[in-house]
Amino acid sequence: EAGVAQSPRYKIIEKRQSVAFWCNPISGHATLYWYQQILGQGPKLLIQFQNNGVVDDSQLPKDRFSAERLKGVDSTLKIQPAKLEDSAVYLCASSLGDWEGNYGYTFGSGTRLTVV
Amino acid sequence: QKEVEQNSGPLSVPEGAIASLNCTYSDRGSQSFFWYRQYSGKSPELIMFIYSNGDKEDGRFTAQLNKASQYVSLLIRDSQPSDSATYLCALAADRGSTLGRLYFGRGTQLTVWP
Numbered sequence: 634e635a636g637v638a639q640s641p642r643y644k645i646i647e648k649r650q651s652v653a654f655w656c657n658p659i660s661g662h663a664t665l666y667w668y669q670q671i672l673g674q675g676p677k678l679l680i681q682f683q684n685n686g687v688v689d690d691s692q693l694p695k696d697r698f699s700a701e702r703l704k705g706v707d708s709t710l711k712i713q714p715a716k717l718e719d720s721a722v723y724l725c726a727s728s729l730g731d732w733e734g735n736y737g738y739t740f741g742s743g744t745r746l747t748v749v
Numbered sequence: 750q751k752e753v754e755q756n757s758g759p760l761s762v763p764e765g766a767i768a769s770l771n772c773t774y775s776d777r778g779s780q781s782f783f784w785y786r787q788y789s790g791k792s793p794e795l796i797m798f799i800y801s802n803g804d805k806e807d808g809r810f811t812a813q814l815n816k817a818s819q820y821v822s823l824l825i826r827d828s829q830p831s832d833s834a835t836y837l838c839a840l841a842a843d844r845g846s847t848l849g850r851l852y853f854g855r856g857t858q859l860t861v862w863p
Binding site for chain 2: 666674676681724739740741742743
């Protein structure tokens, strides 16, 4: 099966500009996650979707970050305006969402954002 | 909030040795644990999961779980230079609306020298 697709792979923007990331999950996966990984740290969940509804966005800086998952498939994550501390890798992952056995999930290749 | 602590290292071992990576966690009710490997500039890759006390072996990798001590470890036998990476410990939210969410430690950087 095809993996989780993300684009772009890299993005460099100036602070206060806006940027958007795209994620296409594995076909049929109901749950989609966006994680932020700052250099030297482990990934931190930003937002979790179940189909097209938000399950958890408690760690999402809502004054500047937004995310949507239209039709319960693809998802976009937007930052507006960007700050220097937003420089990180943004990882997307998906899972079936039925936790019969918790086998973890696969991440996409990520988008590396540099804010200058 | 579920805390996951890892010794950030770096850990350096010679080729052929056993590398031991350790992780502790704060939530006594946690059930599912994962080890991810992350090469520089790449996304994390799942290498092991464990949810029963004791050992789980997969090739050169052995995960160990001790729920009473809230401790998870990963042993890499016959370490190879290709094992050089950052190893991330994670636990999963097992119930409720955030089912599946992973909580990660900071990772331990492992270097295997020839």
